[in-house]
Amino acid sequence: MNGYHGKVLRVDLSNRRSFEEDLDPDFVKKYVGGVGFGVRWLYDRLKKGKDPFSPEAPLIWATGPLASIRFLGSTGISITLKSPLTGLIADTDMRGRMGGALKGCGYDALLIEGRSERPVYLRVTEGSCQILSGEHLWGMDTRQTQQALLLDPENKNSLVASIGVAGERLVKYANIHSELQFFAGRTGAGALMGSKNLKALVLKGNKKAPVADMKKVRELVKTISSKIETDGTCDTLSRYGTWNTTAPAHLNGILPTKNFQTTSFSEIGQIDGDALLETIYAGKRTCPGCPIGCRRVVKGEIPYPFSTEFAGPQYETVAAMGPLLLNGNPYVIGKANELCNLYGIDTISAGVAIAFAMECFDRGVLSERDIGFPLRWGDGEGILKMIERISLREGLGDLLAEGVRSASERIGNGSSEWAIHVKGLEVPMHDPRGKKGMGLAYATAFKGADHESSMHDEAYQRENALPELGFTHPMSRKQFEGKAALVKSLQDYWGVMSDVVSICKFPMIPPRPLKPRLLVELLNAVTGWHLSMEDFLTVGERIFNVARLFNVREGVSRKDDLLPLRFEEPLKEGGSAGEAYPRRELEKLLDEYYTLRGWSTEGIPTSETLKKLGLEDLEVST
Amino acid sequence: MSIRVRFLSAFQDLTEGRKVFTVEGDRVLSALQDLEGQVPGLREKLRLSEGTIHPAYHLFLLRKGRQLLCQDLHQALEDGDELVITPVISGG
Numbered sequence: 001m002n003g004y005h006g007k008v009l010r011v012d013l014s015n016r017r018s019f020e021e022d023l024d025p026d027f028v029k030k031y032v033g034g035v036g037f038g039v040r041w042l043y044d045r046l047k048k049g050k051d052p053f054s055p056e057a058p059l060i061w062a063t064g065p066l067a068s069i070r071f072l073g074s075t076g077i078s079i080t081l082k083s084p085l086t087g088l089i090a091d092t093d094m095r096g097r098m099g100g101a102l103k104g105c106g107y108d109a110l111l112i113e114g115r116s117e118r119p120v121y122l123r124v125t126e127g128s129c130q131i132l133s134g135e136h137l138w139g140m141d142t143r144q145t146q147q148a149l150l151l152d153p154e155n156k157n158s159l160v161a162s163i164g165v166a167g168e169r170l171v172k173y174a175n176i177h178s179e180l181q182f183f184a185g186r187t188g189a190g191a192l193m194g195s196k197n198l199k200a201l202v203l204k205g206n207k208k209a210p211v212a213d214m215k216k217v218r219e220l221v222k223t224i225s226s227k228i229e230t231d232g233t234c235d236t237l238s239r240y241g242t243w244n245t246t247a248p249a250h251l252n253g254i255l256p257t258k259n260f261q262t263t264s265f266s267e268i269g270q271i272d273g274d275a276l277l278e279t280i281y282a283g284k285r286t287c288p289g290c291p292i293g294c295r296r297v298v299k300g301e302i303p304y305p306f307s308t309e310f311a312g313p314q315y316e317t318v319a320a321m322g323p324l325l326l327n328g329n330p331y332v333i334g335k336a337n338e339l340c341n342l343y344g345i346d347t348i349s350a351g352v353a354i355a356f357a358m359e360c361f362d363r364g365v366l367s368e369r370d371i372g373f374p375l376r377w378g379d380g381e382g383i384l385k386m387i388e389r390i391s392l393r394e395g396l397g398d399l400l401a402e403g404v405r406s407a408s409e410r411i412g413n414g415s416s417e418w419a420i421h422v423k424g425l426e427v428p429m430h431d432p433r434g435k436k437g438m439g440l441a442y443a444t445a446f447k448g449a450d451h452e453s454s455m456h457d458e459a460y461q462r463e464n465a466l467p468e469l470g471f472t473h474p475m476s477r478k479q480f481e482g483k484a485a486l487v488k489s490l491q492d493y494w495g496v497m498s499d500v501v502s503i504c505k506f507p508m509i510p511p512r513p514l515k516p517r518l519l520v521e522l523l524n525a526v527t528g529w530h531l532s533m534e535d536f537l538t539v540g541e542r543i544f545n546v547a548r549l550f551n552v553r554e555g556v557s558r559k560d561d562l563l564p565l566r567f568e569e570p571l572k573e574g575g576s577a578g579e580a581y582p583r584r585e586l587e588k589l590l591d592e593y594y595t596l597r598g599w600s601t602e603g604i605p606t607s608e609t610l611k612k613l614g615l616e617d618l619e620v621s622t
Numbered sequence: 623m624s625i626r627v628r629f630l631s632a633f634q635d636l637t638e639g640r641k642v643f644t645v646e647g648d649r650v651l652s653a654l655q656d657l658e659g660q661v662p663g664l665r666e667k668l669r670l671s672e673g674t675i676h677p678a679y680h681l682f683l684l685r686k687g688r689q690l691l692c693q694d695l696h697q698a699l700e701d702g703d704e705l706v707i708t709p710v711i712s713g714g
Contacts, residue, residue, distance in 0.1 A: 232667055233678045236709040240631055247630035248708035251682065251689070273631035274641065315714030429714060451713060458711040461691055462677055474693075509712040511677035575689045 001025055002212040003065030003527040004033075009107040009129055011122060013196050014055055014114030018129040023108060029529070030614065035091040035499040036543045037062040037109050038080025042089055043546050043618070045113075048553045052084040052188075053170070053195040055115040061201075062109040063099040064502025065526050068208040070289035071221050072514065073504035075100030076182070083187040083447065084195075085172040085349070085403050086424035089550040090447040092175070092189050093499050094161070095287050096182030101159045104205030112198065121162075121200040123155065126207055134199040141165060141342040142177040143309065145200055155202050162200035163190040164344025166391040170194055171401040173349035173426075177341065181285065181295070181311040185346045187425060187447055212528030220522050225291050227513035234292045234512060236273075241284065241296045242315035243273035249319070252458070252477070253576030254434035256427075257323040258377060259355035260420050260566050263431050264574040267328025271318060279330045282308050287504065294506060304331035304380075306338040313337035313347070316451070319429035320351025325358060325383055332380035336387055343391030352426035353400040354386045356407065356419055365413045371396050420564045423448035423556075430456065433567055434576030437483040440589050441491065443561045446547035453495035454487045455509055465510040468517055468533065469493060478576065480585050484592035492540030500543065542613040545597075545605050549618055558603040561590055625653045625699055630708040632679060636663050645705075650683065651695040653705060668707065682706040 004023060011018045031040050038060040045058055059081055066074035077099035083090035102110060105124045112122075119134035137145050145162040149155050159179065167174035167190030174190030175183050184190070193199075211217055228234050236244040249255040250272070253263040269275060280300055286293035296312030313321070313333055321327060321336040340347045354375075360366035361375045368374045372395050375382045389397025399407045404426055408419035420427045425448025432439030441454035457477035465471050469489050475482050493516060498505045501523055507514035520536045523529070531539075548556075567581040594601060598609030610618055627643045634641070643660055647653030658665040668676055673695070675681050681692040684704040692705070 232676055235667070235678065236632055237712070239635070240709075242714045244631045244709045245711050245714050248680070248711050251630060251706060251708060252711065253689075254711075274634060274639075277634075319714070456711055456713050458680075461680075462693070476691075506712065511710075512712075577687075 001028060001527075002210045004028060004108050005103070005106050005207065005209050007107050008109045008111060009105075009124065010111045010113070011129065011131070012114045013112065013116040013120065013131065013198060016116070016131050018131070030539070031543065032500045032539055033064040033108065034062050034078035034502040035080055035093075035496060036539065038078060038091055039089065039543050039547045039550070041111065042080050042082065043550045046082055050082070052082040052087060052192065055196070056113060057082050057192065059112040059189065059192050059196065060109065061098070061102060061112070063103050064500060065209070065523065066501055066503060067099040067103040069211065069217060069221075069526065070100065071503070072224075072290050072507055073287045074502055075288050076502055076504075077102065078499045078502055079176065079184045079189050081187070081189050081192050083425075084170070084191045085188040086448050088423060088447065088554060088556065089547050090187035091499060092184040092186050093452070094176065094178060094182045094184040095504060096178050097159055097288060098161050098178050098182070098203065099502055100288065101203035101205060103209055104207050105203055106205060106207045108209075112196065115195065116197040119197045119199050121149070121202060122198065123202045124205070126205040134197075137162075137199045138168060139165065142344050143180060143342060146180060149200060149202055155204070158202045158204040160200055160202050163193045164342060164391070166343040166345045167191055167194035168199075169391070169393045169401070171345055171391060171393065172403050172406075173346040174344050175346050177344055180309050180341070183311075186348065186450070190344050211526050213525045216525035217522065220518060220525060221289075224507070224513055224518060228291050228507060231513060234507070237294045237506060238292050240273040240277065241294045241312070243276050243296070243318060245315040246318055247272040247274075249430070251575050252434055253571060253574035253579070254431045255319060255323055256429050256431050258326050259324060259352075259359045259418055260427070260431060260564075262573065263434065263571055263576060265323040265326070265328070268323070270328040271322045271330050271333065276318070276330055280312070280334045285311070290504065292506065298334050298337070300331045300334045304335040306334045310338055310341045316429050317347040317351075320348050321383065324351050324355045324429070326378040327380055327383060328378070329380050332383060336383055339384060339387045339391075343387070345387070345391055348428050349403065349426040350387060350390060352420055353390060353404055353407065354383055356404045356415070357386065357396060357400060359418045360411060360415055365411060365415055366396070417565055420566060421449060422563060423560055425449045427564065431567075431571070431576070432563065433571050433579040433581050435477045436480050436581070437487050439563055439567065439581050439586065440483055440487045440593060443563055443586060443590070444487070444593060445491070445495070446544070446551055452505060454490040455494050457483075459510045460486060466516070468515060478579055480589060484589050484596055488593055488596045489537075492537055492544055496540040496543050497536065500539065538613065542615060545609065545613055545615060546618065548599075548605055549620070552604055552620070558590065558601070561603055562586070623648065623699065623701060625703055625705060627653070627657050627705045627707070630706060632707050632709055633661070633664060633667065636661050636667065648699055649695070650681070650692055650697050650699060650705070653699060654695065678710055680708050680710050682708065
């Protein structure tokens with residue numbers, strides 16, 4: 001099979017054994033790779049109602065078919081799991097080189113099941129998999145873990161992915177790090193790894209999967225790269241990284257501020273893209289085979305020292321550790337980012353959890369005694385303390401480590417009103433009142449509030465944004481009309497297929513040059529397939545439906561496709577003043593969306609839909 | 623009339639770090655042309671060859687507390703209007 005080795009490595013930590021399985025070519029064509037493999041395997045292997053931390057819950061690492069060609073982050077990897085934070089299916093995507101390294105070992109995917117009695121790490125090379133003692137690594141942060149493993153001569157020239165202390169302590173939004181630069185950030189994959197007593201994964205290999213038409217691949221890579229470098233569509237991403245979003249998000253009134261109470265932040269000039277370039281910026285990095293270079297290097301001195309070793313904060317982190325907490329100090333943001341990276345927790349969920357606690361304190365629901373200190377809006381030292389307490393599960397941090405849904409259920413006193421999550425996943429840094437498509441995407445994404453599941457409304461305000469998918473007419477970001485069709489298409493295309501082929505989402509966003517047709521051509525050139533655009537999009541729709549079926553089996557239906565109550569209140573000021581997300585409008589969108597998806601009015605895929613997608617073997621059960 | 627133009631996270635390489643300009647113009651187009659005269663190289667980056675705004679950027683007209691996405695460059699300007707140039711939000 002071109003694009004694949006046709007091999008899956010399976011590891012059973014309970015019985016300390018590993019073995020290879022062959023990939024079925026028919027399965028490969030139906031699910032392609034990455035999250036496609038992960039979603040279907042998770043559906044088949046984990047029965048209804050199983051605890052996400054149960055030993056049989058798999059942690060699935062799957063590459064895409066482009067992983068051997070190093071282009072626009074194609075060497076990244078997708079991780080699929082039952083999230084301990086949401087209790088639902090989830091995927092989390094890590095750019096970097098781990099996918100290329102797994103491919104280099106001769107495997108398309110790695111399935112980790114069971115639970116080791118003692119801490120271990122995995123060393124995978126070409127033709128070998130060892131389960132080794134990780135006792136000496138337990139208790140180390142992500143930097144120490146990487147350094148310790150790479151000091152071992154056996155691991156020379158290897159890549160390391162590991163959890164930090166937060167993963168060991170089962171913080172529900174602990175993440176997985178690789179090379180101190182790349183994160184499988186959301187939904188708690190690091191906690192699942194910690195529950196298995198698996199500290200790290202070390203990969204070394206140089207095998208390449210065969211490519212059907214390398215000449216065509218080279219032509220496409222050259223064409224797309226040349227456009228990226230010359231057409232101006234990636235210029236600000238290259239100059240600012242994702243900090244290019246902060247100022248326009250504030251202008252548009254979608255920058256979450258003070259736990260989503262407002263979108264106007266008086267200190268925006270201290271933390272926008274230009275301000276960060278003048279303060280914490282120390283350089284840029286790029287992913288393998290990418291001419292953009294959107295990743296930032298940052299540096300801070302006393303009183304908030306942070307090192308250039310870690311990836312700098314992206315927009316989501318800047319917003320979650322900045323305006324969301326009324327913090328306008330860029331050095332606190334840089335330090336908060338480093339602490340989250342060292343301990344290994346998701347910055348979005350951490351920021352929303354701290355904002356929740358700040359609002360609890362502000363409203364008198366939590367006292368200084370409950371918290372241990374007065375946790376006031378904008379308190380930089382308090383933010384850093386809370387990150388440590390969450391990561392180590394100390395004091396109130398133990399409660400916040402469970403996520404805001406669980407924390408609000410235990411705190412009570414009406415605090416669920418300001419626990420900002422969807423299906424248990426904390427809401428990212430895009431207020432849906434000012435971008436209505438994003439609200440529907442949050443409500444219907446299979447992993448909960450996910451800003452990477454559907455493209456952002458702002459890109460569709462111009463004519464001919466994405467004609468290949470039928471989006472030619474401009475749509476205001478504030479309008480509800482037309483957003484059901486937009487979200488449905490973009491979930492299947494951008495949300496799912498980028499993580500199936502496994503390629504960076506940024507160059508795919510209009511008006512940037514990685515257009516759907518070019519992505520299909522690239523996939524066909526690597527695999528030797530002859531997929532049409534319709535075939536390609538059907539793969540995305542199929543995978544989205546399997547994920548929905550997993551959640552339906554866990555009890556999800558229309559009643560869960562909700563947004564936080566806070567978004568029903570109109571914004572009072574800023575670029576989205578007067579905008580709200582009333583429940584009745586969401587319900588209307590859901591009606592239209594379910595119809596487009598071929599789901600019942602309760603949001604359950606119908607048997608006709610499953611048949612159309614070649615999923616007759618799956619049951620529609622609730 | 624005099625109009626204020628702000629750059630938000632855009633073209634700081636061309637403006638040498640300057641973020642606010644004052645331009646003259648009765649319509650968006652004439653204001654832009656004045657701006658392009660003040661910032662060498664801006665015309666080629668901000669607008670396509672046919673003259674429309676490059677799809678990677680948004681030009682906003684701020685008027686009396688309202689924010690309007692400016693697609694018609696022939697739109698008349700009023701006293702107190704402000705133009706803002708930003709990148710299009712594409713996620714984070």
